[in-house]
Amino acid sequence: MKFTIREGKPEDCKDIERMIMELAVYEKMPDQVKISHKELERDGFGPNAYYKFLVAEVPEEQKSKDGYTKVGYALFFYTYSTWKGRVVYMEDLYVMPEYRGKGIGKALMANVAKVGKEKECVRLQLSVLDWNKPSLEFYLAKGAEDLTAKEGWHHIRFHGEALNNLAQEAP
Amino acid sequence: MKFTIREGKPEDCKDIERMIMELAVYEKMPDQVKISHKELERDGFGPNAYYKFLVAEVPEEQKSKDGYTKVGYALFFYTYSTWKGRVVYMEDLYVMPEYRGKGIGKALMANVAKVGKEKECVRLQLSVLDWNKPSLEFYLAKGAEDLTAKEGWHHIRFHGEALNNLAQEAP
Numbered sequence: 001m002k003f004t005i006r007e008g009k010p011e012d013c014k015d016i017e018r019m020i021m022e023l024a025v026y027e028k029m030p031d032q033v034k035i036s037h038k039e040l041e042r043d044g045f046g047p048n049a050y051y052k053f054l055v056a057e058v059p060e061e062q063k064s065k066d067g068y069t070k071v072g073y074a075l076f077f078y079t080y081s082t083w084k085g086r087v088v089y090m091e092d093l094y095v096m097p098e099y100r101g102k103g104i105g106k107a108l109m110a111n112v113a114k115v116g117k118e119k120e121c122v123r124l125q126l127s128v129l130d131w132n133k134p135s136l137e138f139y140l141a142k143g144a145e146d147l148t149a150k151e152g153w154h155h156i157r158f159h160g161e162a163l164n165n166l167a168q169e170a171p
Numbered sequence: 172m173k174f175t176i177r178e179g180k181p182e183d184c185k186d187i188e189r190m191i192m193e194l195a196v197y198e199k200m201p202d203q204v205k206i207s208h209k210e211l212e213r214d215g216f217g218p219n220a221y222y223k224f225l226v227a228e229v230p231e232e233q234k235s236k237d238g239y240t241k242v243g244y245a246l247f248f249y250t251y252s253t254w255k256g257r258v259v260y261m262e263d264l265y266v267m268p269e270y271r272g273k274g275i276g277k278a279l280m281a282n283v284a285k286v287g288k289e290k291e292c293v294r295l296q297l298s299v300l301d302w303n304k305p306s307l308e309f310y311l312a313k314g315a316e317d318l319t320a321k322e323g324w325h326h327i328r329f330h331g332e333a334l335n336n337l338a339q340e341a342p
Contacts, residue, residue, distance in 0.1 A: 023253075
């Protein structure tokens with residue numbers, strides 16, 4: 001199958017919104033999605049962009065049954081390790097079901113790694129749900145380490161009232 | 172005890188390097204630290220900064236037994252949730268042992284939350300080691316959720332050869 005990987009543009013954000021929802025359905029948390037293409041357009045471009053993304057596109061003659069040619073994406077940003085330095089963090093990696101098994105996911109992830117290496121990142125990090133064995137196996141088979149299993153790192157989150165209360169305590 | 176919280180400056184980076192190592196010793200992984208004040212100075216400032224930090228400082232008359240007045244720091248950056256939007260991620264929160272229990276850690280964290288709210292972040296996230304019960308209890312008591320325990324999110328990392336191999340696969 002022919003496909004191309006390219007940098008995301010503002011006009012891709014409606015497709016990204018659609019695929020973010022498809023991924024959330026797969027992750028069994030579709031009610032968690034509160035974002036739309038408007039926030040994605042606001043936050044993903046310009047000198048103060050909060051994220052970047054790559055799009056996988058197929059030619060018109062291979063469009064999906066619903067008529068889509070943008071069939072996958074990888075969304076990432078840069079973070080920082082105070083032990084090692086620059087890190088590229090892949091927040092989302094998604095390929096539409098009818099396009100899986102054709103190397104598109106691997107190509108998206110490899111390009112995120114390549115972009116990260118160009119920025120002198122020493123790690124590529126991501127998160128995966130523990131029941132999502134196919135994804136976990138996919139990453140481990142490529143040499144990734146599960147830091148939660150190996151070292152015991154847990155994700156902690158403040159949001160809503162807990163975040164407001166915290167901010168109000170600032171001296 | 173009197174202390175002030177302020178934005179970090181390049182001339183703070185030697186103290187940050189010192190405290191990064193102190194924190195790594197506490198986390199039982201001091202041999203993992205490969206960073207120095209030079210990388211911190213390069214990566215933390217200017218329009219393309221990879222991170223930001225706050226410093227807690229005490230007056231000269233309350234300096235530490237080793238002569239330090241910079242006694243704590245919080246290092247953070249912005250990430251992105253494709254479900255919710257902007258996120259502030261606190262990578263490190265540290266207060267020197269002789270200054271603990273005086274509200275400095277809470278003040279640092281509250282200021283990270285406040286800065287995040289000013290940037291319209293909807294979450295403050297961080298990671299904690301599962302054996303580090305005092306820190307975990309500190310965060311949970313303030314309303315945080317443990318997403319690894321609750322939803323099963325695991326941290327996955329590529330580095331070294333695994334990252335190089337991945338980047339070389341990019342089409």
